[in-house]
Amino acid sequence: MMEEVQKPIIEVSLDTELDLVIAYKKAMQLAEISGLNFTEQTKFATAVSEISRNALVHVGKGDIKFYITKDGQSFFIEAIVHDSGPGIKDLGSLLKKLELQTGGQRTGLVNCKRLSDKFEMDSSEEEGTCVRIGRRLPGSHPPINHMILSGWRKHFSQLAPISPYDELKRQNILLLKTLEELRVKKTQAQEQLEEIQVLHLELENNYHKNKQLSDDYARQNELLLKRNEELDEFAHIVSHDLKSPLNNLKGTLKLMEMGQIDQEKTVVVFKGQLQKMENLIQSVLAYSRAGHEKLEKTTVDVGELLKEMENNIVLPEGFTLEIERNFPVLFTEKIFLYQIFSNLLSNALKYNDKVEGRIIVGYEQNETGDFCFFVEDNGPGIPLKKREKVFKIFTVLENTKKADSTGIGLAIVKKIITEKGGKIWIEEAKAPGEGSRFCFTWPAELVQ
Amino acid sequence: MDRIPILKMGPFLLVTIQVDMYDRLALNLENDLIIMVQKNGSKGVLIDISAVSIVDSFMGRIIGNIATMSRIMDAETIVVGMQPAVAITLVELGLPLSGVHTALNVEKGMALLQKKLADDLTEDSESEAEMDDNDQSE
Numbered sequence: 001m002m003e004e005v006q007k008p009i010i011e012v013s014l015d016t017e018l019d020l021v022i023a024y025k026k027a028m029q030l031a032e033i034s035g036l037n038f039t040e041q042t043k044f045a046t047a048v049s050e051i052s053r054n055a056l057v058h059v060g061k062g063d064i065k066f067y068i069t070k071d072g073q074s075f076f077i078e079a080i081v082h083d084s085g086p087g088i089k090d091l092g093s094l095l096k097k098l099e100l101q102t103g104g105q106r107t108g109l110v111n112c113k114r115l116s117d118k119f120e121m122d123s124s125e126e127e128g129t130c131v132r133i134g135r136r137l138p139g140s141h142p143p144i145n146h147m148i149l150s151g152w153r154k155h156f157s158q159l160a161p162i163s164p165y166d167e168l169k170r171q172n173i174l175l176l177k178t179l180e181e182l183r184v185k186k187t188q189a190q191e192q193l194e195e196i197q198v199l200h201l202e203l204e205n206n207y208h209k210n211k212q213l214s215d216d217y218a219r220q221n222e223l224l225l226k227r228n229e230e231l232d233e234f235a236h237i238v239s240h241d242l243k244s245p246l247n248n249l250k251g252t253l254k255l256m257e258m259g260q261i262d263q264e265k266t267v268v269v270f271k272g273q274l275q276k277m278e279n280l281i282q283s284v285l286a287y288s289r290a291g292h293e294k295l296e297k298t299t300v301d302v303g304e305l306l307k308e309m310e311n312n313i314v315l316p317e318g319f320t321l322e323i324e325r326n327f328p329v330l331f332t333e334k335i336f337l338y339q340i341f342s343n344l345l346s347n348a349l350k351y352n353d354k355v356e357g358r359i360i361v362g363y364e365q366n367e368t369g370d371f372c373f374f375v376e377d378n379g380p381g382i383p384l385k386k387r388e389k390v391f392k393i394f395t396v397l398e399n400t401k402k403a404d405s406t407g408i409g410l411a412i413v414k415k416i417i418t419e420k421g422g423k424i425w426i427e428e429a430k431a432p433g434e435g436s437r438f439c440f441t442w443p444a445e446l447v448q
Numbered sequence: 449m450d451r452i453p454i455l456k457m458g459p460f461l462l463v464t465i466q467v468d469m470y471d472r473l474a475l476n477l478e479n480d481l482i483i484m485v486q487k488n489g490s491k492g493v494l495i496d497i498s499a500v501s502i503v504d505s506f507m508g509r510i511i512g513n514i515a516t517m518s519r520i521m522d523a524e525t526i527v528v529g530m531q532p533a534v535a536i537t538l539v540e541l542g543l544p545l546s547g548v549h550t551a552l553n554v555e556k557g558m559a560l561l562q563k564k565l566a567d568d569l570t571e572d573s574e575s576e577a578e579m580d581d582n583d584q585s586e
Contacts, residue, residue, distance in 0.1 A: 017471040024502055025468070042502055042533035043540065049504040053471075111505050111541050163468065 008065035024049040035141035044135045047115035050108035051081045059085030076134040084128040245273040283408040290415040295333040303327035319357035332444035343409045348377035370441040378435040387426040459491040474510045485521045492561035498529025508543040515548040528557035
């Protein structure tokens with residue numbers, strides 16, 4: 001019985017016939033320090049050579065391990081050859097057959113058995129074949145204990161190589177071991193790298209999301225600030241404009257109290273001022289709604305729309321309205337376009353100071369591919385400084401003040417256009433003479 | 449590939465195994481020796497195994513084969529310098545190296561080969577003489 005599962009003192013892998021030399025030489029060396037005499041050493045080494053060759057010949061690959069074991073009172077030097085071949089099917093009968101064989105050519109196994117004090121053999125299909133041979137150490141063997149055995153292990157691991165092949169083999173094993181370690185390290189590094197990459201990606205995503213959110217926030221904030229400003233201005237203007245009819249009413253009432261004005265006139269003034277206030281409030285409502293309505297988009301032939309409008313407009317004598325050709329067909333809200341064009345056209349008619357008023361409606365696609373419409377007139381024109389101002393609510397230019405100007409039309413137009421993502425601006429008329437050109441872009445899908 | 453040198457000494461071939469024998473080396477030696485015997489018409493092969501520490505069944509078989517083949521080629525094989533431990537192991541293994549002549553050392557081995565050669569020569573001349581005698585008597 002082996003005393004315990006211990007580490008082998010020497011281990012030799014059997015890959016080529018050169019390993020047989022290493023195996024028997026090591027066997028010889030171990031046998032020598034275990035106290036076996038030269039003849040015994042030779043017998044043990046020969047037995048080792050026989051079983052090692054057996055493993056190489058029949059399986060082609062295996063390994064041999066050397067141990068010192070204790071069985072009863074005796075110590076044994078043992079060699080265990082193991083191969084991972086298909087095993088021997090009927091081991092018992094094979095051994096019996098070999099036993100009976102005498103003389104002539106014997107197999108390595110029988111030779112081995114003859115040279116050993118101990119011979120055991122196990123074979124299974126799963127685990128291959130395992131042969132254990134042992135030789136009893138003489139009573140005069142050197143002291144043996146755990147410490148000494150581990151000293152032997154160390155001694156053999158540091159022993160000079162038996163042959164260049166042995167050295168090569170040793171270095172090869174070392175190299176393979178290092179390579180395996182490296183491979184494991186590489187796999188670990190790869191895994192870590194992948195983890196880092198995933199984390200990095202997550203971080204990047206989060207960063208993008210954050211950036212988007214903060215951008216959105218900034219944009220909203222800006223919009224809010226602008227709206228606030230507009231609202232302030234709007235409130236100021238509305239209160240100012242509503243105040244004037246109120247003041248008028250107050251004044252008239254005072255005159256009436258003082259008896260300076262008769263009732264009939266008072267009623268007329270009151271009616272007029274109340275109508276003005278109502279108009280004002282309605283305009284304010286119209287402005288605040290402008291562009292917010294959810295309207296259904298339809299296919300709109302802009303050329304057709306303009307023609308329809310032309311038919312409904314009563315032109316003053318001497319005035320001409322020219323509508324260019326090649327307007328696009330768009331998929332958009334018809335009412336909005338109608339509102340815009342009708343406002344611009346009525347302004348062009350209303351403020352025209354010429355006897356032969358001329359209005360042109362046209363279309364061009366600008367360099368960014370947007371649809372850009374324009375309404376041009378030969379009216380008095382708008383000074384460069386006031387071109388922004390006219391789009392503000394309740395703004396009416398001094399020289400064009402007319403009774404029916406509320407100053408709300410262009411504000412509504414601008415609001416509709418900006419709500420839809422377009423732009424409106426004023427240029428000089430392209431035709432010779434005075435006049436202005438109102439241009440606006442209108443984002444929409446083209447219908448082919 | 450490694451080879452064990454074979455020295456030609458007159459009508460004999462001399463092989464001294466100074467390295468660890470492995471299977472291919474042994475098989476090459478067997479092959480080379482037979483070719484040399486044939487090429488030189490050698491009358492004897494002397495193999496010195498004094499540096500060989502183990503002879504297992506495979507090596508034993510190779511030595512036996514060399515002896516048998518040489519005899520067929522009309523040459524004697526003498527193994528010299530076998531270590532006592534090897535001899536004991538061979539006997540325990542039941543490998544008596546039959547057909548192989550042995551001698552203690554190279555000198556004795558050479559002497560044995562020369563004696564065998566001389567014996568052969570006298571045998572040959574005797575038989576020739578006998579044949580002559582027979583011719584004469586006829």
